[in-house]
Amino acid sequence: NGGLGRLAACFIDSLAAHRLPGHGCTIRYQYGLFEQKIVGGNQVELPDNWLRDGFAWEYRKPDKSVDVKFYGNAYMREVDGKLELVHEDPTIVMAVPYDLPIVGYHDATVNTLRMWNAEVNRDFSDYGTLTQEQIHQRRQYRDFVESITRYLYPDDSTFEGRRMRLIQEYFFVSAGVQSIVRHYKKTGMNIYDFGRKIGIHINDTHPALCVAELMRVLVDEEQLTWEDAWAITRDTIAYTNHTIMPEALETWNVDMFRPLLPRIYMIIDEINRRHLEEVRRRYPGNEEKVRALSIIEDGVVHMARLSVVGGHSVNGVAKIHTEILKSTTLHDFYEYTPRKFNNKTNGITHRRxxxxxxxxxxxxxxxxxxxxxxxxxxxxxxxxxxxxxxxxxxxxxxxxxxxxxxxxxxxxxxxxxxxxxxxxxxxxxxxxxxxxxxxxxxxxxxxxxxxxxxxxxxxxxxxxxxxxxxxxxxxxxxxxxxxxxxxxxxxxxxxxxxxxxxxxxxxxxxxxxxxxxxxxxxxxxxxxxxxxxxxxxxxxxxxxxxxxxxxxxxxxxxxxxxxxxxxxxxxxxxxLRAEEVMAYYETGTYSAWDEYNTNEKVRTVLNQLIDGTYGDFRSLYDYLLQANDEFFILKDxxxxxxxxxxxxxxxxxxxxxxxxxxxxxAYSGRFSSDRTIDEYARDIWDIKPLIIS
Incomplete structure (x- = not known):
């Protein structure tokens, strides 16, 4: 939904139009963000039921379902001289794929958008002869499962909303990664060639757990060594950063993350431990640099940092954005692995x-x-x-x-x-x-x-x-x-x-x-x-x-x-130019009150917010002046x-x-997503068009 979702839709259109083998993975939400109504000048949010009228083009594939595990107790134990994972009492959710064909423009290419639906585990579908307590537990379980794919973007201003976002993110990541590995194995190709044959692209930080989940599948299920699994994972994963806004650079408190995803936390913790060993060898005695490059810092897991460390490519989506990533937002990571960083300016599908x-x-x-x-x-x-x-x-x-x-x-x-x-x-x-x-x-x-x-x-x-x-x-x-x-x-x-x-x-x-x-x-x-x-x-x-x-x-x-x-x-x-804005942030020398006191145009319109001209907008007046005009509206x-x-x-x-x-x-053709996708295919994914007769 919004810019990120619309961009993804443009990208999968361009992939199919240019005969490139590329597919999408997402959640089959029941409700979108909301339907906006304006009542008395105010925004009112109404439910937006995306599935109300059904969807003729989707195809349910229950035989492709996978199990996703939450909660429980995960630990390693030694068996016959080898460490093996034990995951006790997990809550298991069945992820059922609904496939949507993405058809190339006047072409035989048909890629797939796979949408995952959360459903109760097969073993929980029959209540049978259960006690009232057991029936209550199963109803709670059913409510939990059905809530996972109910709403797009749960409200992240509450603990419950943030936890549900994390649940959603791991749900579709785990389902997608398991599905990809399973399909790959059916081809008969060697698992050690996975990173040369498959690319998994993290579109912003929402799917960042792909790094840890692919490691889990390779180590726990495919029995690869950590070193081999890590080499494959880094060859497979690529990451696009879509924003420098702090609220979109996702972080998760360890206290919430670890109980919810115990095995995934163990893996991220080990990734970070090994990563910081390399950092300390590179920067001996520089603990400030270690903190800046740590995936887990002060009880918080940083998704953007995990994405950078766990992949082979990091790109911004416009030239200036990529330069800001390199100079500011991800500067320490750019210094550490500069060859990972590149730019891919976004585009739109001109066909729509x-x-x-x-x-x-x-x-x-x-x-x-x-x-x-x-x-x-x-x-x-x-x-x-x-x-x-x-x-x-x-x-x-x-x-x-x-x-x-x-x-x-x-x-x-x-x-x-x-x-x-x-x-x-x-x-x-x-x-x-x-x-x-x-x-x-x-x-x-x-x-x-x-x-x-x-x-x-x-x-x-x-x-x-x-x-x-x-x-x-x-x-x-x-x-x-x-x-x-x-x-x-x-x-x-x-x-x-x-x-x-x-x-x-x-x-x-x-x-x-x-x-x-x-x-x-x-x-x-x-x-x-x-x-x-x-x-x-x-x-x-x-x-x-x-x-x-x-x-x-x-x-x-x-x-x-x-x-x-x-x-x-x-x-x-x-x-203001970007460097001027960042200089103001760094020096703290900007004063909204100075603009108000010295600029008659500014003073006139701001006074209208509180003098009743349009009603009472003291909130906006205070936001601009008392909160010092964070985005330089008055300055510009x-x-x-x-x-x-x-x-x-x-x-x-x-x-x-x-x-x-x-x-x-005349000059807009270069801003088609076809150009963007061709650059991703050439520089990051190493894929070429496949002509299907």
Missing amino acids: WLMGANPELTALIDESLGSRAWHRFPEQMDGLHPFVEDAHFRKRLMEIKRLRREGLARYIEGHNGVRLDPDSMFDIQVKRIHSYKRQLMNILHIMYRYQRARQDKNYLTQPVTYFFGGKAAPGYYIAKETIRLINAVADRINKDRSVNDMMKVIFIENFGVSIGELVYPAADVSEQISTASKEASGTGNMKFMMNGAITLGTLDGANVEIREAVGDEHCVIFG FNAYDAARSEVMKRFHDKKGWARTAAMNV
Whole structure:
């Protein structure tokens, strides 16, 4: 779900489209994150039952089921001079696979997305003649098992929620690894060749336990020596880091981890012991370095560190992100094993986000290139470069853009009850609501523009419609308050007849993929305004670009590479650079109060949060000032204002704007996930296309 899940969906599409043998492994959740409703301006979360209507394409394979063990008591004992594992009284959960075919584009390649469902162990399915106590225990067991695959992303603000996340992560990791090894053995290939034949890719830290689970299978079940198993594991595992945000770099308290996964903890502890022996040989007497490189530190297990130590490759997902990993987040590990680190800039499947979402633009590209080869090989979109200067192409592109704005306007009128001007500039920010993504800066600036428009009727020179969309985590108070503010401002502006012919604000309820297919083709301006250094890559920026929107953004994530592709003439960049942000964090010299006291624009809009203009938003006022504006919203406010003015200036130049839109489309092929997957296949997985007749 969200960016990580959408990226994975793009990747498995590209794997199949390029005839690469690659499969996905996940959980078959009953409920998604939530269905978002806006009630009285507030986000309300309703259950989102993904399985309510069934799913025709999945295929249950109970004969491929595996057992996953939790709890119990695990220890080693000596038998005939050898150590053997004893795991007493585990709670056994049956993992049943549901397979979903992933079909290559106009091709015979069919890969698989394997979704694991938690079910009661075979031995517990019959109550028989049991005592009341035994029946109660089995009901508790059934409740535990069924809870594992019930909810996507349990609330991690509670102990129970965090424990359930760990249970989910080990459940699908163990099921997946066991399934992979079992399938490999059926081919008759030598287990010692496993690392040369199989690659297991850890997509962020959620599957990091693959390292320990593969070791468990190889040592406990296949009876390999530790040394042989470790060599195979490191040859097999690769890791992609998707974020530097601390809350996403998963850690687990040993006190919770060890009772839940006793054997896995034993293995991680031994991995760490041997790893630190090597570290001490490399850095004799440097205990500070030992702590920095330790997988288990101060009673906490670090999943990112386990992923780095247990694999042969570590990659970031944009050039700037990878450099930050190397210089800051994983700096000690980069110093220790620099050859592991590499970059693979993210991408999106153009077959969904251009061809599926924008058939009119697809037809124009087909006609212009005189070929559909770009459907499979998006780098051929480079052939559009000459058409950037073609007046007929630009005219057609602008006609398509207006057509798509009309389509989005119809959707908004039907769902929000607000009539939009399809000739207005559609300025759009759609993504998860989070402080570092700075939707708050966006709406504060709209408040500033609204006040200026009320004071000066000539201030607004071009009608603009501002769109927001995205969900806030149920327990993320500031994000939910930001949604409430957006809707309060929207309600005020959209009802104000003195300005609502020149500006409107829309919050798109329950934003997701299907609505995204309406939104991205309609956008004129792509808001990519995260605090520099915080967004690993972003993929919404690529979806907008591919459909001809101009990027208004900071030098963060893939924005940097979009700018490199199209040039400053065809994007608008503003704000602090990553190194400036990190310098402020390091020195602690930034003061939000200084910005408030010295910047009249900032002071004016912040006062509106507490003077009743839009209601009571003291929470956001205090967040920005008392908590010292963690993501530099106030510091970047003036630069953002200037950048938006520059965008408006360019929009008035219709010929230049059409050229910019064409330029963004023409240079977007390199941001297809096909290119990303080809790089993974070549540099990390060492796999080649297989042509199936």
